[in-house]
Amino acid sequence: MGAVTMLTADELRARLQAVGEAKYHHRHPFHERMHRGELTRGQLQAWALNRYYYQSRIPIKDALVLAKSDDPAFRRAWRKRIVDHDGDESGYGGVEKWIQLAEAAGVPREDTIAYKGVLPAVIFSVDAYLSLVRDSSLLVAVASSLTELFSRQLISLRMDRMKLHYPYLEPGLAYFVGRLTQAPEDAAFALDYVTKHARNREEQEQVIRALERKCEILWAQLDAIEHAYVVPGLPPPGCFLPKGEA
Numbered sequence: 001m002g003a004v005t006m007l008t009a010d011e012l013r014a015r016l017q018a019v020g021e022a023k024y025h026h027r028h029p030f031h032e033r034m035h036r037g038e039l040t041r042g043q044l045q046a047w048a049l050n051r052y053y054y055q056s057r058i059p060i061k062d063a064l065v066l067a068k069s070d071d072p073a074f075r076r077a078w079r080k081r082i083v084d085h086d087g088d089e090s091g092y093g094g095v096e097k098w099i100q101l102a103e104a105a106g107v108p109r110e111d112t113i114a115y116k117g118v119l120p121a122v123i124f125s126v127d128a129y130l131s132l133v134r135d136s137s138l139l140v141a142v143a144s145s146l147t148e149l150f151s152r153q154l155i156s157l158r159m160d161r162m163k164l165h166y167p168y169l170e171p172g173l174a175y176f177v178g179r180l181t182q183a184p185e186d187a188a189f190a191l192d193y194v195t196k197h198a199r200n201r202e203e204q205e206q207v208i209r210a211l212e213r214k215c216e217i218l219w220a221q222l223d224a225i226e227h228a229y230v231v232p233g234l235p236p237p238g239c240f241l242p243k244g245e246a
């Protein structure tokens with residue numbers, strides 16, 4: 001790869017953008033059904049409960065990222081993400097807000113916190129995100145968060161459609177309100193970081209590959225939820241069963 005020329009910052013951004021447009025989970029059939037208003041309350045419960053496993057691992061993932069850096073300025077910037085999810089003395093954070101979203105869908109708080117009936121394939125895909133971050137360079141670990149470049153638009157559409165089609169979720173939407181400002185800030189920081197710190201074409205390709213892997217990790221979670229609760233609708237033994245639809 002030594003002879004291959006580096007991408008300019010604009011070219012790198014264009015490549016990342018193309019990955020997101022093609023592979024980000026805004027295109028997943030489960031999200032498309034959600035946005036069309038076709039999901040039952042039980043299917044939304046399954047989604048909220050399973051997504052809680054992802055939410056719960058994000059601050060742990062960010063602690064793994066922090067542990068890779070010996071730069072206080074980087075750590076100061078990155079630790080904001082842990083505070084966003086866990087909260088601080090001024091109040092609670094995104095993890096608690098997600099529990100409230102699941103409650104609005106109808107999942108009891110204690111079931112969410114206990115990860116009761118989370119799908120095995122969701123656990124495996126989320127854990128693959130932690131492994132990717134734990135076992136990779138700081139550059140790849142930062143790059144794997146770049147799906148956040150695409151999350152604001154999805155979350156904003158999701159909020160609109162939830163208000164329209166699933167009004168009972170409205171008391172639980174605070175999580176998404178927070179993400180509308182947090183996600184673009186976090187994505188801008190990560191994009192700037194990878195642009196400056198990928199020192200050659202090989203590292204730039206690693207950055208692009210990390211974004212692809214992360215898109216696959218997000219996609220696989222929704223595949224698992226779709227398979228268990230939509231078509232064919234086969235929850236594995238011991239997994240969450242929507243009330244009244246079992």
Ligand SMILES: O=C(O)c1cc(C(=O)O)c2c(n1)C(=O)C(=O)c1cc(C(=O)O)[nH]c1-2
Binds near residue numbers: 145146147148218
């Ligand atoms: O609801 C979504 O579609 C969505 C997507 C993503 C993402 O793109 O990874 C994140 C989130 N939400 C999110 O809420 C969140 O806190 C978050 C953190 C990260 C990350 O990789 O560090 N991604 C995401």
